[in-house]
Amino acid sequence: MFGKRLSLHRDYIIFSALIVVVVVVLLVATSVSIFVSQSRNRNAEYAMQTDIIDRVLTESLDSVSQILRFVGQQIVQTPADVQSITKILKKNAADSKIQTLLSWTVYDWISPQNQILINSTHGILRDPVLSNRSHLSKTNQIQGKLFFSDPNIGLVSKQLVIPAGMGIKNNSGQFIGTINIGILVSELTERIEQALNAKKINFILLSKDNYKIIAESYGNNVPLLNTASFAHELGYIASDEKDSGMLLHPIHYGTREYNYYRDATSYPFIILVGTDEITANAEFWQVTFPRMIEISFMGLFSIILLYYFRKRIVNPIVSLARTAEQISRQQLHVDIPKGNYYEVSLLAEKLEEIQHTKKELTVMQEAEKIARINAEKAQLALKKANASLETKVQKRTAKLQEALNSKDEFLNNMSHEIRIPIGCIMGRAEMLSEDWDMLDNEAKKKELEEIYANSKRLFELLCNLLDLARSKAGKMTYDMEPHDLVQVVKQGIDELEILAVSKGLEIHFENQVVSATVLMDTIRIAQVIRNLLGNAIKFTAGGVLTITLRNAPLKDVDARNVPGIMFILGDQGIGVPEEELGSIFDVFTQSSKTKTRAGGSGLGLSVCREIITAHHGIIWAENNGEGPGSTFSFILPLILQNSPVA
């Protein structure tokens, strides 16, 4: 039911169109109604006017008839005295009353043989002439009645006259002659027109005998003989309907139109009346035009009123509706049109409030959206942080675990490293004290040497531990002085050569440098060389140990290359697994190859790295590319360039 919504704009167009249609319909209806009413009125008027014409005609011709009858009686009273007849005629002719109606200038007294005996102009004719009036034969038949001939121009008057005549009988009933006169057509039509008192009506008098024109309105003064006959048109009607009234097809004659006809009551005439088109149109427009103006004005006024309402109410409401629609589609920055009327302005104000609220809402929604996005981002970041924290924790835990494991291993190793030499020392010392007397000197010496070796091992272990602890605490002190590295290397070789030889190892030393002066604490560097060489001896079953000194670049703290001297110690021992080459420098860390077999604290290399790092150098291990064994190297900055030192 409400599916199709109404639209103000559409209704405005419909109403405007309706007004135009109504105006057009009203105009047409009014015109038709006026036309019909005028036609109807005209018919009534035609009937009335015809009556008037008939009355005037009857009155006029009756008076003519009376006069002629009177004259006739006079003639009858003195039948032989034509003189007196002439006198009577002349006397009557002088009567101004009837002179206006009759043309007494043309009258005749005519014998039964149609001879003109007396003429109003010429008096008694000595030689009577035959009359040519057509009605004369009829006057013989019915005396005392007027008969007419076709109109013609009077010989004397030179005017259009209707010849009329009346037969006269004497007292014994004998036909004695005819009085003949001419009725002035102009006079007759003037009388009729005066009676009609309305120029707009046209009329024609026709002879009933031959339907020829006897008289015509407006044409009465024209001395022309109208010979037109309407026998065809009126003959048909007259025979068919035998009644008077409206003609189905108006008769056109000249510029005029004749719509109504009727037989004259007392005389053989037909009366035709009508209104010409120009007059009818003028009449029509005279009434219709003001009505049309009225209706058009009302229509125009309605349209103007509608237009005004459209401009003032419909348009603002339509644009408000459009704006509201835009706002509903989130176009929040549109301008809201203002209305002139209070109600429209109120609507605009409320819409503005809605727009404002919506704007605020949008801002809030936007803020909420941003907050949500940020929260999501934060959540994501937190997740990532958690994950990385988790990873870090896992790594740390793994490292911790590793450290714990290292510590456990260290404790195991330490207990092993400490218990064995102490056990050895204690056992041999006990044995010496118990069996002192039974042992020869050689045996005693051997035992004492063993005690010394184990004590030394314990001492070195403790020294390493203490060094490391000091270094980690930043309390290790270095006595730095320029010194020849070759000397220190040779000293180290000397110290450990016996041990190497005892294991069937050879030590080869190759010095490739000219100058090997390094700023160093010789005791500490010697400790490093001892440790590295000790390891090589410890983890090599047999073969050659190669020590090389050569020049090599070194990166300083600013990552610039500085000259350095490189110590390289290659062995042919058990080697280090590739992935453990870095970790063996960590505290308490031993290679997986030696953990169980060779023993040791895993501190030596850590101490070495601490010392070399304190000398701004680097230390690393690598496996030999070809053959067994590994190579341990370090580089120290070279500060002097002198001649090679032997």
Ligand SMILES: Nc1ncnc2c1ncn2[C@@H]1O[C@H](COP(=O)(O)OP(=O)(O)OP(=O)(O)O)[C@@H](O)[C@H]1O
């Ligand atoms: N030349 C080498 N060949 C094979 N493995 C070695 C060599 N040098 C060191 N390693 C490995 O590196 C580990 C660490 O050496 P490090 O000198 O720190 O400890 P250690 O010799 O075991 O004990 P410490 O030196 O404290 O008496 C050794 O246990 C060994 O597994």
Ligand SMILES: [Mg+2]
């Ligand atoms: Mg060692």
